[in-house]
Amino acid sequence: MDIEWWKDKISEDIYETLRTKEQHLPPYHGHSPQQWFRRHLVDWLAIVVETFYLGTTSQHLAVHLLDFFMDKLEVDQNHLYLLAMACLSISVKYEEHCDKTLKLNSLNHMLPSHSLLSVGYSAAELTNMEITVLNFFDWSLSIPTVAQFVPYFLVVSVDNHDLIDGQPILCKSAVVTCLEKHTKYFMEISLQDHVFRNYTPSLIAASCIAASRISLRLTPTWPQHLQLMTDYFIEELLPCVNIMLRFQKKDLQLSQCSPLPAQYPPVTPHHQYQSPMYNTQCYPPNFVTPQHMMAQGGKPQLFGCRGS
Structure with missing residues:
Protein backbone atom coordinates (compact mmCIF):
# COMPACT_ATOMS: atom_id res chain seq x y z
CA MET A 1 0.00 0.00 0.00
CA ASP A 2 2.14 2.85 -1.31
CA ILE A 3 -0.61 5.49 -1.01
CA GLU A 4 -0.29 7.53 2.18
CA TRP A 5 -3.95 7.19 3.01
CA TRP A 6 -3.53 8.74 6.46
CA LYS A 7 -2.92 12.10 4.76
CA ASP A 8 -6.09 11.90 2.71
CA LYS A 9 -9.24 13.89 3.44
CA ILE A 10 -11.17 10.67 3.89
CA SER A 11 -8.60 9.13 6.23
CA GLU A 12 -11.18 8.77 9.01
CA ASP A 13 -13.42 6.74 6.72
CA ILE A 14 -10.51 4.55 5.64
CA TYR A 15 -9.58 4.01 9.27
CA GLU A 16 -13.13 2.95 10.13
CA THR A 17 -13.12 0.58 7.17
CA LEU A 18 -9.87 -1.02 8.36
CA ARG A 19 -11.27 -1.31 11.89
CA THR A 20 -14.35 -3.06 10.50
CA LYS A 21 -12.27 -5.43 8.41
CA GLU A 22 -10.06 -6.44 11.32
CA GLN A 23 -13.12 -7.57 13.25
CA HIS A 24 -13.55 -10.30 10.65
CA LEU A 25 -10.02 -11.67 10.94
CA PRO A 26 -10.05 -15.39 11.80
CA PRO A 27 -9.11 -16.40 15.34
CA PHE A 137 -6.49 -17.29 1.85
CA ASP A 138 -8.96 -17.45 -1.09
CA TRP A 139 -6.71 -14.99 -2.91
CA SER A 140 -7.84 -12.25 -0.53
CA LEU A 141 -4.90 -10.14 0.61
CA SER A 142 -6.72 -7.02 1.77
CA ILE A 143 -5.78 -7.73 5.37
CA PRO A 144 -5.43 -5.00 8.02
CA THR A 145 -2.04 -5.10 9.75
CA VAL A 146 -0.27 -3.09 12.42
CA ALA A 147 1.84 -1.38 9.75
CA GLN A 148 -1.28 0.12 8.17
CA PHE A 149 -2.56 1.67 11.39
CA VAL A 150 0.66 3.08 12.86
CA PRO A 151 1.21 5.93 10.33
CA TYR A 152 -2.33 7.18 10.98
CA PHE A 153 -1.69 7.32 14.72
CA LEU A 154 1.74 8.89 14.31
CA VAL A 155 0.16 11.99 12.77
CA VAL A 156 -1.00 13.09 16.23
CA SER A 157 1.40 11.09 18.39
CA VAL A 158 3.12 14.23 19.75
CA ASP A 159 1.43 17.45 20.77
CA ASN A 160 2.90 20.86 21.54
CA HIS A 161 1.39 20.66 25.02
CA ASP A 162 3.11 17.36 25.89
CA LEU A 163 5.64 17.34 28.71
CA ILE A 164 8.88 15.37 29.05
CA ASP A 165 9.85 14.69 32.64
CA GLY A 166 7.40 17.44 33.54
CA GLN A 167 9.12 20.01 31.31
CA PRO A 168 7.77 21.59 28.10
CA ILE A 169 8.98 20.25 24.76
CA LEU A 170 11.81 22.35 23.37
CA CYS A 171 11.88 20.86 19.87
CA LYS A 172 8.81 18.99 18.67
CA SER A 173 10.51 17.67 15.52
CA ALA A 174 13.19 15.98 17.64
CA VAL A 175 10.51 14.39 19.81
CA VAL A 176 8.61 13.16 16.74
CA THR A 177 11.77 11.67 15.25
CA CYS A 178 12.63 9.87 18.45
CA LEU A 179 9.09 8.61 18.97
CA GLU A 180 8.95 7.26 15.42
CA LYS A 181 12.12 5.25 16.04
CA HIS A 182 10.72 3.86 19.28
CA THR A 183 7.46 3.00 17.53
CA LYS A 184 9.33 1.13 14.81
CA TYR A 185 11.10 -0.84 17.52
CA PHE A 186 7.83 -1.79 19.21
CA MET A 187 6.34 -2.74 15.84
CA GLU A 188 9.19 -5.21 15.46
CA ILE A 189 8.52 -6.51 18.96
CA SER A 190 4.89 -7.14 18.00
CA LEU A 191 6.11 -9.59 15.34
CA GLN A 192 8.44 -11.48 17.64
CA ASP A 193 5.96 -13.51 19.65
CA HIS A 194 2.64 -15.02 18.66
CA VAL A 195 1.14 -13.74 21.94
CA PHE A 196 0.38 -10.49 20.11
CA ARG A 197 -2.08 -12.38 17.91
CA ASN A 198 -4.42 -12.14 20.90
CA TYR A 199 -4.92 -8.46 20.03
CA THR A 200 -6.31 -6.70 16.98
CA PRO A 201 -3.84 -4.90 14.69
CA SER A 202 -5.24 -1.46 15.54
CA LEU A 203 -4.91 -2.10 19.26
CA ILE A 204 -1.31 -3.27 18.79
CA ALA A 205 -0.57 -0.15 16.72
CA ALA A 206 -2.02 2.10 19.42
CA SER A 207 -0.03 0.19 22.03
CA CYS A 208 3.17 0.83 20.06
CA ILE A 209 2.49 4.57 20.33
CA ALA A 210 1.63 4.34 24.03
CA ALA A 211 4.71 2.24 24.81
CA SER A 212 6.87 4.75 22.93
CA ARG A 213 5.42 7.66 24.87
CA ILE A 214 6.08 5.81 28.13
CA SER A 215 9.66 5.08 27.06
CA LEU A 216 10.22 8.76 26.29
CA ARG A 217 8.52 9.76 29.55
CA LEU A 218 5.99 11.89 27.71
CA THR A 219 2.98 13.03 29.71
CA PRO A 220 0.12 12.63 29.62
CA THR A 221 0.76 9.04 28.61
CA TRP A 222 -2.38 8.82 26.50
CA PRO A 223 -3.79 12.29 25.79
CA GLN A 224 -7.39 12.84 24.78
CA HIS A 225 -6.64 13.50 21.12
CA LEU A 226 -5.02 10.06 20.79
CA GLN A 227 -7.91 8.49 22.63
CA LEU A 228 -10.36 10.13 20.24
CA MET A 229 -8.39 9.25 17.09
CA THR A 230 -7.74 5.61 18.00
CA ASP A 231 -11.02 5.04 19.85
CA TYR A 232 -9.05 3.25 22.58
CA PHE A 233 -8.82 4.06 26.26
CA ILE A 234 -5.45 3.58 27.92
CA GLU A 235 -6.97 0.83 30.10
CA GLU A 236 -7.67 -1.19 26.93
CA LEU A 237 -4.06 -0.84 25.80
CA LEU A 238 -2.28 -1.60 29.06
CA PRO A 239 -2.20 -5.44 28.78
CA CYS A 240 -0.53 -5.22 25.35
CA VAL A 241 1.69 -2.29 26.37
CA ASN A 242 2.94 -4.16 29.42
CA ILE A 243 3.98 -7.11 27.25
CA MET A 244 5.88 -4.77 24.96
CA LEU A 245 7.65 -3.11 27.86
CA ARG A 246 8.66 -6.52 29.25
CA PHE A 247 10.20 -7.38 25.89
CA GLN A 248 11.93 -4.01 25.90
CA LYS A 249 13.36 -4.66 29.35
CA LYS A 250 14.59 -8.06 28.22
CA ASP A 251 16.27 -6.50 25.19
CA LEU A 252 17.96 -3.96 27.43
CA GLN A 253 19.31 -6.77 29.60
CA LEU A 254 20.52 -8.69 26.54
CA SER A 255 22.28 -5.60 25.22
CA GLN A 256 24.32 -5.46 28.41
CA CYS A 257 25.52 -9.06 28.38
CA SER A 258 27.40 -11.40 26.08
CA PRO A 259 27.34 -13.92 24.52
CA LEU A 260 23.88 -14.22 22.98
CA PRO A 261 21.43 -16.60 24.68
CA ALA A 262 21.76 -20.15 23.40
CA GLN A 263 18.01 -20.65 23.02
CA TYR A 264 17.95 -18.03 20.27
CA PRO A 265 20.92 -18.83 18.01
CA PRO A 266 21.47 -16.26 15.27
CA VAL A 267 20.38 -17.14 11.75
CA THR A 268 23.47 -16.97 9.57
CA PRO A 269 22.77 -16.62 5.84
CA HIS A 270 25.33 -17.54 3.21
CA HIS A 271 26.71 -14.01 3.06
CA GLN A 272 27.28 -13.87 6.84
CA TYR A 273 24.73 -11.12 7.47
CA GLN A 274 23.77 -11.01 11.14
CA SER A 275 20.13 -10.89 12.09
CA PRO A 276 19.22 -7.46 13.51
CA MET A 277 16.96 -9.26 15.99
CA TYR A 278 19.96 -10.81 17.70
CA ASN A 279 22.34 -7.89 17.56
CA THR A 280 22.97 -6.94 21.17
CA GLN A 281 24.22 -3.57 20.01
CA CYS A 282 20.86 -2.58 18.53
CA TYR A 283 19.36 -1.60 21.86
CA PRO A 284 20.57 1.56 23.63
CA PRO A 285 22.15 1.17 27.07
CA ASN A 286 19.88 3.92 28.39
CA PHE A 287 16.60 5.46 27.39
CA VAL A 288 17.15 8.01 24.65
CA THR A 289 15.18 11.21 25.15
CA PRO A 290 14.74 14.08 22.69
CA GLN A 291 16.71 16.33 25.05
CA HIS A 292 19.68 13.97 24.75
CA MET A 293 19.28 13.94 21.00
CA MET A 294 19.36 17.70 20.70
CA ALA A 295 22.30 17.91 23.07
CA GLN A 296 24.39 15.89 20.61
CA GLY A 297 25.21 18.60 18.13
CA GLY A 298 21.56 19.41 17.47
CA LYS A 299 21.19 16.32 15.28
CA PRO A 300 18.58 13.74 16.26
CA GLN A 301 20.28 10.40 16.89
CA LEU A 302 18.55 7.25 15.74
CA PHE A 303 17.05 5.12 18.48
CA GLY A 304 18.66 1.71 18.20
CA CYS A 305 15.80 -0.39 16.90
CA ARG A 306 15.45 -3.81 15.39
CA GLY A 307 16.09 -3.82 11.70
CA SER A 308 17.11 -0.17 11.48
Whole structure:
Protein backbone atom coordinates (compact mmCIF):
# COMPACT_ATOMS: atom_id res chain seq x y z
CA MET A 1 0.00 0.00 0.00
CA ASP A 2 2.14 2.85 -1.31
CA ILE A 3 -0.61 5.49 -1.01
CA GLU A 4 -0.29 7.53 2.18
CA TRP A 5 -3.95 7.19 3.01
CA TRP A 6 -3.53 8.74 6.46
CA LYS A 7 -2.92 12.10 4.76
CA ASP A 8 -6.09 11.90 2.71
CA LYS A 9 -9.24 13.89 3.44
CA ILE A 10 -11.17 10.67 3.89
CA SER A 11 -8.60 9.13 6.23
CA GLU A 12 -11.18 8.77 9.01
CA ASP A 13 -13.42 6.74 6.72
CA ILE A 14 -10.51 4.55 5.64
CA TYR A 15 -9.58 4.01 9.27
CA GLU A 16 -13.13 2.95 10.13
CA THR A 17 -13.12 0.58 7.17
CA LEU A 18 -9.87 -1.02 8.36
CA ARG A 19 -11.27 -1.31 11.89
CA THR A 20 -14.35 -3.06 10.50
CA LYS A 21 -12.27 -5.43 8.41
CA GLU A 22 -10.06 -6.44 11.32
CA GLN A 23 -13.12 -7.57 13.25
CA HIS A 24 -13.55 -10.30 10.65
CA LEU A 25 -10.02 -11.67 10.94
CA PRO A 26 -10.05 -15.39 11.80
CA PRO A 27 -9.11 -16.40 15.34
CA TYR A 28 -5.49 -17.39 15.88
CA HIS A 29 -5.02 -20.46 18.06
CA GLY A 30 -1.23 -20.85 18.13
CA HIS A 31 -1.56 -24.64 17.95
CA SER A 32 1.03 -25.27 15.28
CA PRO A 33 3.44 -28.06 16.32
CA GLN A 34 6.12 -26.04 14.51
CA GLN A 35 5.53 -22.96 16.66
CA TRP A 36 9.02 -23.34 18.11
CA PHE A 37 10.49 -22.49 14.70
CA ARG A 38 8.37 -19.40 14.14
CA ARG A 39 10.91 -17.01 15.68
CA HIS A 40 13.60 -18.12 13.23
CA LEU A 41 11.30 -17.56 10.26
CA VAL A 42 10.18 -14.14 11.47
CA ASP A 43 13.77 -13.06 12.05
CA TRP A 44 14.78 -14.34 8.62
CA LEU A 45 11.97 -12.30 7.08
CA ALA A 46 13.25 -9.23 8.94
CA ILE A 47 16.71 -9.77 7.46
CA VAL A 48 15.34 -9.99 3.92
CA VAL A 49 13.10 -6.95 4.40
CA GLU A 50 16.01 -4.87 5.64
CA THR A 51 18.44 -6.11 3.00
CA PHE A 52 16.15 -5.30 0.08
CA TYR A 53 14.70 -2.09 1.59
CA LEU A 54 11.15 -3.39 1.65
CA GLY A 55 8.30 -1.66 3.44
CA THR A 56 6.92 -2.57 6.84
CA THR A 57 3.52 -3.27 5.26
CA SER A 58 5.08 -6.10 3.26
CA GLN A 59 6.82 -7.46 6.35
CA HIS A 60 3.69 -7.43 8.52
CA LEU A 61 1.51 -8.94 5.80
CA ALA A 62 4.08 -11.70 5.23
CA VAL A 63 4.14 -12.59 8.93
CA HIS A 64 0.34 -12.59 9.01
CA LEU A 65 0.18 -15.02 6.10
CA LEU A 66 2.85 -17.18 7.71
CA ASP A 67 1.15 -17.30 11.10
CA PHE A 68 -2.33 -18.17 9.95
CA PHE A 69 -1.13 -20.70 7.38
CA MET A 70 0.99 -22.52 9.96
CA ASP A 71 -1.86 -22.32 12.48
CA LYS A 72 -4.00 -24.54 10.26
CA LEU A 73 -1.54 -26.64 8.27
CA GLU A 74 1.67 -28.46 9.13
CA VAL A 75 4.51 -27.88 6.70
CA ASP A 76 7.35 -30.25 5.96
CA GLN A 77 10.37 -29.22 8.01
CA ASN A 78 12.47 -28.75 4.88
CA HIS A 79 9.91 -26.38 3.40
CA LEU A 80 9.38 -23.96 6.26
CA TYR A 81 11.74 -21.40 4.75
CA LEU A 82 10.06 -21.97 1.40
CA LEU A 83 6.76 -21.04 3.05
CA ALA A 84 8.29 -17.87 4.54
CA MET A 85 9.80 -17.08 1.15
CA ALA A 86 6.42 -17.50 -0.57
CA CYS A 87 4.60 -15.37 2.01
CA LEU A 88 7.08 -12.54 1.56
CA SER A 89 7.05 -12.84 -2.22
CA ILE A 90 3.25 -12.59 -2.25
CA SER A 91 3.31 -9.63 0.12
CA VAL A 92 5.88 -7.74 -1.94
CA LYS A 93 3.87 -8.27 -5.12
CA TYR A 94 0.80 -6.95 -3.34
CA GLU A 95 2.30 -4.04 -1.38
CA GLU A 96 5.37 -2.84 -3.30
CA HIS A 97 6.15 -1.37 -6.70
CA CYS A 98 6.95 -3.87 -9.44
CA ASP A 99 10.65 -2.93 -9.30
CA LYS A 100 10.80 -4.36 -5.77
CA THR A 101 9.86 -7.88 -6.89
CA LEU A 102 12.23 -10.34 -5.24
CA LYS A 103 14.47 -12.57 -7.33
CA LEU A 104 14.61 -16.26 -6.49
CA ASN A 105 18.40 -16.33 -6.59
CA SER A 106 18.54 -13.49 -4.11
CA LEU A 107 16.15 -15.24 -1.74
CA ASN A 108 18.07 -18.52 -1.99
CA HIS A 109 21.26 -16.62 -1.23
CA MET A 110 19.67 -15.35 1.99
CA LEU A 111 18.82 -18.82 3.28
CA PRO A 112 20.63 -20.07 6.39
CA SER A 113 23.75 -22.00 5.52
CA HIS A 114 23.05 -25.53 6.63
CA SER A 115 22.99 -28.70 4.56
CA LEU A 116 19.21 -29.09 4.16
CA LEU A 117 18.97 -25.76 2.35
CA SER A 118 22.37 -25.57 0.72
CA VAL A 119 20.95 -25.89 -2.80
CA GLY A 120 17.99 -23.56 -2.25
CA TYR A 121 14.55 -23.91 -3.79
CA SER A 122 13.51 -24.04 -7.42
CA ALA A 123 11.23 -21.62 -9.23
CA ALA A 124 8.59 -24.33 -9.54
CA GLU A 125 8.67 -25.00 -5.79
CA LEU A 126 8.27 -21.31 -4.98
CA THR A 127 5.43 -20.87 -7.46
CA ASN A 128 3.59 -23.93 -6.14
CA MET A 129 3.96 -22.71 -2.57
CA GLU A 130 2.71 -19.24 -3.50
CA ILE A 131 -0.38 -20.75 -5.15
CA THR A 132 -0.97 -22.95 -2.09
CA VAL A 133 -0.82 -19.93 0.22
CA LEU A 134 -3.06 -17.84 -2.04
CA ASN A 135 -5.62 -20.64 -2.26
CA PHE A 136 -5.56 -20.97 1.53
CA PHE A 137 -6.49 -17.29 1.85
CA ASP A 138 -8.96 -17.45 -1.09
CA TRP A 139 -6.71 -14.99 -2.91
CA SER A 140 -7.84 -12.25 -0.53
CA LEU A 141 -4.90 -10.14 0.61
CA SER A 142 -6.72 -7.02 1.77
CA ILE A 143 -5.78 -7.73 5.37
CA PRO A 144 -5.43 -5.00 8.02
CA THR A 145 -2.04 -5.10 9.75
CA VAL A 146 -0.27 -3.09 12.42
CA ALA A 147 1.84 -1.38 9.75
CA GLN A 148 -1.28 0.12 8.17
CA PHE A 149 -2.56 1.67 11.39
CA VAL A 150 0.66 3.08 12.86
CA PRO A 151 1.21 5.93 10.33
CA TYR A 152 -2.33 7.18 10.98
CA PHE A 153 -1.69 7.32 14.72
CA LEU A 154 1.74 8.89 14.31
CA VAL A 155 0.16 11.99 12.77
CA VAL A 156 -1.00 13.09 16.23
CA SER A 157 1.40 11.09 18.39
CA VAL A 158 3.12 14.23 19.75
CA ASP A 159 1.43 17.45 20.77
CA ASN A 160 2.90 20.86 21.54
CA HIS A 161 1.39 20.66 25.02
CA ASP A 162 3.11 17.36 25.89
CA LEU A 163 5.64 17.34 28.71
CA ILE A 164 8.88 15.37 29.05
CA ASP A 165 9.85 14.69 32.64
CA GLY A 166 7.40 17.44 33.54
CA GLN A 167 9.12 20.01 31.31
CA PRO A 168 7.77 21.59 28.10
CA ILE A 169 8.98 20.25 24.76
CA LEU A 170 11.81 22.35 23.37
CA CYS A 171 11.88 20.86 19.87
CA LYS A 172 8.81 18.99 18.67
CA SER A 173 10.51 17.67 15.52
CA ALA A 174 13.19 15.98 17.64
CA VAL A 175 10.51 14.39 19.81
CA VAL A 176 8.61 13.16 16.74
CA THR A 177 11.77 11.67 15.25
CA CYS A 178 12.63 9.87 18.45
CA LEU A 179 9.09 8.61 18.97
CA GLU A 180 8.95 7.26 15.42
CA LYS A 181 12.12 5.25 16.04
CA HIS A 182 10.72 3.86 19.28
CA THR A 183 7.46 3.00 17.53
CA LYS A 184 9.33 1.13 14.81
CA TYR A 185 11.10 -0.84 17.52
CA PHE A 186 7.83 -1.79 19.21
CA MET A 187 6.34 -2.74 15.84
CA GLU A 188 9.19 -5.21 15.46
CA ILE A 189 8.52 -6.51 18.96
CA SER A 190 4.89 -7.14 18.00
CA LEU A 191 6.11 -9.59 15.34
CA GLN A 192 8.44 -11.48 17.64
CA ASP A 193 5.96 -13.51 19.65
CA HIS A 194 2.64 -15.02 18.66
CA VAL A 195 1.14 -13.74 21.94
CA PHE A 196 0.38 -10.49 20.11
CA ARG A 197 -2.08 -12.38 17.91
CA ASN A 198 -4.42 -12.14 20.90
CA TYR A 199 -4.92 -8.46 20.03
CA THR A 200 -6.31 -6.70 16.98
CA PRO A 201 -3.84 -4.90 14.69
CA SER A 202 -5.24 -1.46 15.54
CA LEU A 203 -4.91 -2.10 19.26
CA ILE A 204 -1.31 -3.27 18.79
CA ALA A 205 -0.57 -0.15 16.72
CA ALA A 206 -2.02 2.10 19.42
CA SER A 207 -0.03 0.19 22.03
CA CYS A 208 3.17 0.83 20.06
CA ILE A 209 2.49 4.57 20.33
CA ALA A 210 1.63 4.34 24.03
CA ALA A 211 4.71 2.24 24.81
CA SER A 212 6.87 4.75 22.93
CA ARG A 213 5.42 7.66 24.87
CA ILE A 214 6.08 5.81 28.13
CA SER A 215 9.66 5.08 27.06
CA LEU A 216 10.22 8.76 26.29
CA ARG A 217 8.52 9.76 29.55
CA LEU A 218 5.99 11.89 27.71
CA THR A 219 2.98 13.03 29.71
CA PRO A 220 0.12 12.63 29.62
CA THR A 221 0.76 9.04 28.61
CA TRP A 222 -2.38 8.82 26.50
CA PRO A 223 -3.79 12.29 25.79
CA GLN A 224 -7.39 12.84 24.78
CA HIS A 225 -6.64 13.50 21.12
CA LEU A 226 -5.02 10.06 20.79
CA GLN A 227 -7.91 8.49 22.63
CA LEU A 228 -10.36 10.13 20.24
CA MET A 229 -8.39 9.25 17.09
CA THR A 230 -7.74 5.61 18.00
CA ASP A 231 -11.02 5.04 19.85
CA TYR A 232 -9.05 3.25 22.58
CA PHE A 233 -8.82 4.06 26.26
CA ILE A 234 -5.45 3.58 27.92
CA GLU A 235 -6.97 0.83 30.10
CA GLU A 236 -7.67 -1.19 26.93
CA LEU A 237 -4.06 -0.84 25.80
CA LEU A 238 -2.28 -1.60 29.06
CA PRO A 239 -2.20 -5.44 28.78
CA CYS A 240 -0.53 -5.22 25.35
CA VAL A 241 1.69 -2.29 26.37
CA ASN A 242 2.94 -4.16 29.42
CA ILE A 243 3.98 -7.11 27.25
CA MET A 244 5.88 -4.77 24.96
CA LEU A 245 7.65 -3.11 27.86
CA ARG A 246 8.66 -6.52 29.25
CA PHE A 247 10.20 -7.38 25.89
CA GLN A 248 11.93 -4.01 25.90
CA LYS A 249 13.36 -4.66 29.35
CA LYS A 250 14.59 -8.06 28.22
CA ASP A 251 16.27 -6.50 25.19
CA LEU A 252 17.96 -3.96 27.43
CA GLN A 253 19.31 -6.77 29.60
CA LEU A 254 20.52 -8.69 26.54
CA SER A 255 22.28 -5.60 25.22
CA GLN A 256 24.32 -5.46 28.41
CA CYS A 257 25.52 -9.06 28.38
CA SER A 258 27.40 -11.40 26.08
CA PRO A 259 27.34 -13.92 24.52
CA LEU A 260 23.88 -14.22 22.98
CA PRO A 261 21.43 -16.60 24.68
CA ALA A 262 21.76 -20.15 23.40
CA GLN A 263 18.01 -20.65 23.02
CA TYR A 264 17.95 -18.03 20.27
CA PRO A 265 20.92 -18.83 18.01
CA PRO A 266 21.47 -16.26 15.27
CA VAL A 267 20.38 -17.14 11.75
CA THR A 268 23.47 -16.97 9.57
CA PRO A 269 22.77 -16.62 5.84
CA HIS A 270 25.33 -17.54 3.21
CA HIS A 271 26.71 -14.01 3.06
CA GLN A 272 27.28 -13.87 6.84
CA TYR A 273 24.73 -11.12 7.47
CA GLN A 274 23.77 -11.01 11.14
CA SER A 275 20.13 -10.89 12.09
CA PRO A 276 19.22 -7.46 13.51
CA MET A 277 16.96 -9.26 15.99
CA TYR A 278 19.96 -10.81 17.70
CA ASN A 279 22.34 -7.89 17.56
CA THR A 280 22.97 -6.94 21.17
CA GLN A 281 24.22 -3.57 20.01
CA CYS A 282 20.86 -2.58 18.53
CA TYR A 283 19.36 -1.60 21.86
CA PRO A 284 20.57 1.56 23.63
CA PRO A 285 22.15 1.17 27.07
CA ASN A 286 19.88 3.92 28.39
CA PHE A 287 16.60 5.46 27.39
CA VAL A 288 17.15 8.01 24.65
CA THR A 289 15.18 11.21 25.15
CA PRO A 290 14.74 14.08 22.69
CA GLN A 291 16.71 16.33 25.05
CA HIS A 292 19.68 13.97 24.75
CA MET A 293 19.28 13.94 21.00
CA MET A 294 19.36 17.70 20.70
CA ALA A 295 22.30 17.91 23.07
CA GLN A 296 24.39 15.89 20.61
CA GLY A 297 25.21 18.60 18.13
CA GLY A 298 21.56 19.41 17.47
CA LYS A 299 21.19 16.32 15.28
CA PRO A 300 18.58 13.74 16.26
CA GLN A 301 20.28 10.40 16.89
CA LEU A 302 18.55 7.25 15.74
CA PHE A 303 17.05 5.12 18.48
CA GLY A 304 18.66 1.71 18.20
CA CYS A 305 15.80 -0.39 16.90
CA ARG A 306 15.45 -3.81 15.39
CA GLY A 307 16.09 -3.82 11.70
CA SER A 308 17.11 -0.17 11.48
